Amino acid sequence: MDYMELALDQARKALKKNEVPIGAIITNKKGRVIARAYNMREKSQNALHHAEVLAINAACKKLKSWRLDDCTMYVTMQPCVMCAGAILNARIKKVVMGAVSDRTNDLNIFTENNLNHKTEIEISALHPECSTIVKEFFKHMRTV
Numbered sequence: 001m002d003y004m005e006l007a008l009d010q011a012r013k014a015l016k017k018n019e020v021p022i023g024a025i026i027t028n029k030k031g032r033v034i035a036r037a038y039n040m041r042e043k044s045q046n047a048l049h050h051a052e053v054l055a056i057n058a059a060c061k062k063l064k065s066w067r068l069d070d071c072t073m074y075v076t077m078q079p080c081v082m083c084a085g086a087i088l089n090a091r092i093k094k095v096v097m098g099a100v101s102d103r104t105n106d107l108n109i110f111t112e113n114n115l116n117h118k119t120e121i122e123i124s125a126l127h128p129e130c131s132t133i134v135k136e137f138f139k140h141m142r143t144v
């Protein structure tokens with residue numbers, strides 16, 4: 001099963017709702033999907049409703065624990081600083097990213113050496129598709 005494709009499905013749901021098309025999936029140590037989410041800031045009018053944060057919230061509820069240390073997150077876009085902080089605080093073991101932003105590389109806290117938790121990072125083979133959906137969204141938004 002390609003979990004990044006499932007995350008892209010979530011991003012497409014966001015796109016249909018005029019949200020920034022970012023999707024996230026969290027799997028447990030057995031590879032079972034325990035949470036899925038997409039950006040919902042516009043609908044909820046809540047700045048915290050990024051796909052990653054919503055997925056973490058759902059996974060914590062499912063596992064009845066704030067510690068997601070045996071979990072992997074698949075997210076279609078490199079997490080922002082807020083989401084990266086939430087991922088680290090939830091102790092997520094690994095993050096597989098789709099698109100990687102040139103703008104946030106300077107703020108990549110996953111590479112910070114002074115933190116008490118390390119999250120493994122991997123770039124998905126589907127990063128071109130993940131990048132395209134976001135670029136097309138913003139291109140369309142600039143013409144509207």
